[in-house]
Amino acid sequence: MERLVQTLVDAVSVGSLYALTALGIGLIFGVMRLINFAHGELITFAAYTLLALFGLPVPLMLFGAIAVAVALALVTERAAFRPLRNADPTTLLISSFAVSFFLQKLLILVVGSRLKGLDFLPALGRQIELLGIRLQLLQIATILVSAILLVALTWFLRATRLGLQMRAAAEDFRMARVLGVRANRVIAMAFALSGILAAAVSCLIVVQTGVVQPRMGLQLVVIAFVGTVIGGLGSLTGAALGGFLVGATSILLQALLPPDLRVFREAFVFVAVALVLLFRPQGLIPARGLKERI
Amino acid sequence: MPPPAASNARWSGLLLRLWPLVALIAIVVAIVLCASFAPVVLQRRTTQGLINLVAVVGLYVFVGNSGVLSFGNVAFMAVGAYVSALLTMKATAKSVFLPDLPAVIAHAEWPSLAGALAGGGVAALFALVVGWPLMRLSGVSASIATFAVLVVAYIVLGNWTAMTGGQSSLMGLPAYVDLWTALGWAVAAIVIAFAYQETRSALQLRASREDEAAAQASGVDVVVHRLIAFVISAFLSGIAGVLLAHFLGIVRVENFYLDLTFLIVAMLIIGGRGSLTGAVAGALVIAVLTELLRQIEIGVQIGKMTIGAPAGVGDVILALIMLLIILFRPNGLAGGRELTWPFRPR
Amino acid sequence: MSARLPLLEVSGLVVRYGAVTAVRGVDLQVGEGEIVSIVGPNGAGKTSLISAVAGIVPPAAGSIGFAGKSLAGIALEDVVARGLALVPEGRHIFASLTVMENLMLGATVRRDADGVRADIDRLFAMFPILGERRRQPAGQLSGGEQQQLAIARALLSRPRLLMLDEPSLGLAPTVVAQVYALLKSVREQGVTILLIEQNAERVFGLSDHVHVMSGGEFGLSGSAAEIKNDLRFDAAYFGVHMRQPASGQ
Numbered sequence: 001m002e003r004l005v006q007t008l009v010d011a012v013s014v015g016s017l018y019a020l021t022a023l024g025i026g027l028i029f030g031v032m033r034l035i036n037f038a039h040g041e042l043i044t045f046a047a048y049t050l051l052a053l054f055g056l057p058v059p060l061m062l063f064g065a066i067a068v069a070v071a072l073a074l075v076t077e078r079a080a081f082r083p084l085r086n087a088d089p090t091t092l093l094i095s096s097f098a099v100s101f102f103l104q105k106l107l108i109l110v111v112g113s114r115l116k117g118l119d120f121l122p123a124l125g126r127q128i129e130l131l132g133i134r135l136q137l138l139q140i141a142t143i144l145v146s147a148i149l150l151v152a153l154t155w156f157l158r159a160t161r162l163g164l165q166m167r168a169a170a171e172d173f174r175m176a177r178v179l180g181v182r183a184n185r186v187i188a189m190a191f192a193l194s195g196i197l198a199a200a201v202s203c204l205i206v207v208q209t210g211v212v213q214p215r216m217g218l219q220l221v222v223i224a225f226v227g228t229v230i231g232g233l234g235s236l237t238g239a240a241l242g243g244f245l246v247g248a249t250s251i252l253l254q255a256l257l258p259p260d261l262r263v264f265r266e267a268f269v270f271v272a273v274a275l276v277l278l279f280r281p282q283g284l285i286p287a288r289g290l291k292e293r294i
Numbered sequence: 295m296p297p298p299a300a301s302n303a304r305w306s307g308l309l310l311r312l313w314p315l316v317a318l319i320a321i322v323v324a325i326v327l328c329a330s331f332a333p334v335v336l337q338r339r340t341t342q343g344l345i346n347l348v349a350v351v352g353l354y355v356f357v358g359n360s361g362v363l364s365f366g367n368v369a370f371m372a373v374g375a376y377v378s379a380l381l382t383m384k385a386t387a388k389s390v391f392l393p394d395l396p397a398v399i400a401h402a403e404w405p406s407l408a409g410a411l412a413g414g415g416v417a418a419l420f421a422l423v424v425g426w427p428l429m430r431l432s433g434v435s436a437s438i439a440t441f442a443v444l445v446v447a448y449i450v451l452g453n454w455t456a457m458t459g460g461q462s463s464l465m466g467l468p469a470y471v472d473l474w475t476a477l478g479w480a481v482a483a484i485v486i487a488f489a490y491q492e493t494r495s496a497l498q499l500r501a502s503r504e505d506e507a508a509a510q511a512s513g514v515d516v517v518v519h520r521l522i523a524f525v526i527s528a529f530l531s532g533i534a535g536v537l538l539a540h541f542l543g544i545v546r547v548e549n550f551y552l553d554l555t556f557l558i559v560a561m562l563i564i565g566g567r568g569s570l571t572g573a574v575a576g577a578l579v580i581a582v583l584t585e586l587l588r589q590i591e592i593g594v595q596i597g598k599m600t601i602g603a604p605a606g607v608g609d610v611i612l613a614l615i616m617l618l619i620i621l622f623r624p625n626g627l628a629g630g631r632e633l634t635w636p637f638r639p640r
Numbered sequence: 641m642s643a644r645l646p647l648l649e650v651s652g653l654v655v656r657y658g659a660v661t662a663v664r665g666v667d668l669q670v671g672e673g674e675i676v677s678i679v680g681p682n683g684a685g686k687t688s689l690i691s692a693v694a695g696i697v698p699p700a701a702g703s704i705g706f707a708g709k710s711l712a713g714i715a716l717e718d719v720v721a722r723g724l725a726l727v728p729e730g731r732h733i734f735a736s737l738t739v740m741e742n743l744m745l746g747a748t749v750r751r752d753a754d755g756v757r758a759d760i761d762r763l764f765a766m767f768p769i770l771g772e773r774r775r776q777p778a779g780q781l782s783g784g785e786q787q788q789l790a791i792a793r794a795l796l797s798r799p800r801l802l803m804l805d806e807p808s809l810g811l812a813p814t815v816v817a818q819v820y821a822l823l824k825s826v827r828e829q830g831v832t833i834l835l836i837e838q839n840a841e842r843v844f845g846l847s848d849h850v851h852v853m854s855g856g857e858f859g860l861s862g863s864a865a866e867i868k869n870d871l872r873f874d875a876a877y878f879g880v881h882m883r884q885p886a887s888g889q
Contacts, residue, residue: 093363094620101609178728180721182717229438274428
């Protein structure tokens with residue numbers, strides 16, 4: 001019984017991380033039809049910022065990570081994606097792939113490719129007891145932080161003027177502009193929000209693994225991509241759900257699979273995704289207005 | 295007596311159509327001929343460049359004709375490499391590295407060509423299986439799905455210790471790939487790619503690239519044509535993987551992952567993803583570039599000092615060039631066009 | 641014809657898409673308070689014309705002046721702030737957003753929250769069905785209701801000129817009649833209207849002036865009464881160029 005609850009909590013915790021990552025990707029896809037490979041580098045750079053600021057009070061470290069992620073997101077938008085705003089999705093994809101590798105190789109040039117240890121918020125690694133079941137404080141923290149960010153994002157999108165404009169732009173970008181919605185503002189906001197989400201994921205990952213390395217963001221993001229595709233590109237709910245399912249399934253498989261098959265669990269998850277897509281190529285929760293008008 | 299006009303026209307028409315193929319092969323052969331007089335080190339680098347050429351042409355067959363970017367071709371390279379390695383390695387070597395192989399494979403010692411074709415064939419089969427659900431997805435979703443294929447292959451090959459040795463290197467492969475073997479396969483790849491893109495299937499696929507809805511309305515089965523391109527592309531990529539493995543003499547799953555993917559994609563984008571000329575151009579340009587960057591990283595000797603760039607600068611510059619190309623010349627150096635016959639008929 | 645300066649003045653407008661010339665040098669004037677209609681078959685260039693005025697496509701040549709000021713080079717997002725509102729072909733309401741949210745987007749350029757609220761109340765009086773369904777996703781509305789929403793949304797920016805591209809498209813005749821009646825009352829509130837329609841019959845009762853467009857040019861222009869009875873109408877609609885006025889009539 002305890003094992004079951006522990007596994008479920010673990011699944012929800014990891015699922016939440018992937019949901020947050022997928023949300024960051026989905027936000028940008030919504031307004032720009034861009035799959036942002038560079039989102040992984042936002043996570044990586046935020047982590048290295050934590051490393052660089054280690055020793056300073058924790059709030060300052062967190063602020064630094066968020067600031068770097070948001071700044072990097074805005075810079076990549078302005079320099080690499082704005083000029084391509086009307087390009088076809090494949091060109092945008094190539095561009096984000098190039099940006100991602102450029103940033104990664106640049107980072108490796110500056111700090112080297114070996115992984116570095118980082119003992120960030122070790123207090124969260126404690127075990128606590130909840131209703132008689134031993135759980136990791138970090139897992140609870142991850143779930144809480146994810147829930148808070150999810151609620152905050154939902155509130156922003158539904159209750160604020162800019163949020164409404166973003167939702168409109170995601171559905172019909174040109175019509176939004178015809179009504180006066182400023183394209184640059186809406187897209188910049190999407191990138192900034194994705195930066196905040198990336199920074200949050202980064203902090204949680206660093207606490208969990210205790211390690212930073214140049215590939216950490218990309219590894220996370222690859223799995224999150226698959227989550228957004230299965231959730232339904234263009235729908236934020238779909239992205240979050242897809243990311244969550246992919247992450248949670250991975251943990252559940254780890255618990256359910258026989259020991260020698262456990263290393264292959266991600267492969268199983270992807271095969272499951274492929275099967276879902278076979279029957280529902282548009283994803284679980286497809287977005288309205290995604291098809292091109294004839 | 296002058297030849298009949300109709301036959302003349304037919305021949306010149308054929309020449310015009312075949313010109314890109316002939317020209318590309320001639321260029322590649324010429325480069326290799328020059329390299330054959332160069333020191334061994336340069337010959338090896340040229341061989342590596344030829345292997346990359348096969349890989350890029352393989353990627354082009356799918357990307358150029360379908361308009362869908364694939365990140366998964368390096369997975370096919372890996373499959374080809376491992377299959378050929380398993381079939382051609384000496385039984386004694388296999389018993390050292392892979393003691394748990396099934397007996398049939400453990401005792402197999404196939405000749406190189408058979409192993410290579412098997413590698414390409416299994417890669418093609420793999421593509422057929424994963425491509426069937428994948429090709430129904432729309433452009434960007436399909437691209438992400440091919441990324442998943444890359445990751446799955448990496449995970450499976452990297453953990454199936456009994457068959458592949460897992461994370462450790464497989465050594466002792468017959469290293470039969472020299473300059474001329476690589477040239478032979480490079481020419482074969484170019485011919486296959488050219489022959490394919492002249493087929494009706496490829497033409498219909500390219501039509502769908504521009505406007506998927508219109509193509510479907512005219513009865514073109516986009517999924518089937520995409521799958522055909524995907525399978526042929528996988529075969530060529532598998533061959534590239536075979537060549538790489540038997541050039542280096544070792545196979546490591548780590549060599550067939552993100553960095554190689556980036557290199558191949560960069561070559562195709564920089565050269566131009568819309569034409570075979572672009573693919574070949576990309577391979578050639580990157581070969582020259584990596585040579586230059588290598589020199590820069592080694593440095594220049596001035597008196598007692600060596601002034602050179604730090605290691606890793608090459609990768610940054612390559613990524614930057616790819617970014618600049620996509621921003622300012624998105625169709626690449628070849629601009630989506632094939633080499634044209636420079637002498638226009640009057 | 642009024643002696644006042646026209647609200648909208650288009651002169652020598654040329655619109656090209658690559659090698660195709662959709663609008664071949666059009667002159668158009670819309671006076672304040674008027675209802676001007678442009679009718680013509682599919683492909684005549686009507687949408688291209690209105691898209692150029694609305695800032696969606698850049699003109700290849702010619703000038704567009706609004707309220708005395710040029711609209712040249714102005715960004716798409718800034719057009720509505722100048723006082724032009726567009727209800728595009730196909731309505732383009734945001735199906736996943738509620739009726740209320742759709743309306744609020746119409747007020748994107750407005751800064752006076754109280755004024756917006758008052759206007760919304762007035763709009764609900766004018767379009768009662770929208771008031772009833774204000775919390776529903778706009779995608780659940782019928783075609784006619786969506787058209788009302790699109791017009792209401794455009795009106796919320798308090799435009800001086802309202803442009804509509806084929807508002808009757810896909811709507812049943814009774815619904816079209818309702819929409820046209822609405823447009824009449826919109827004009828009575830001081831909004832100038834530029835209307836594009838394929839179905840010419842309907843616009844005669846509504847418009848002050850009518851232009852018949854075909855093949856990128858205006859073939860025939862005049863007051864609604866004149867055009868309605870002009871024997872050359874069919875020819876102009878289908879693209880036969882008129883050089884001389886017809887004798888008799």
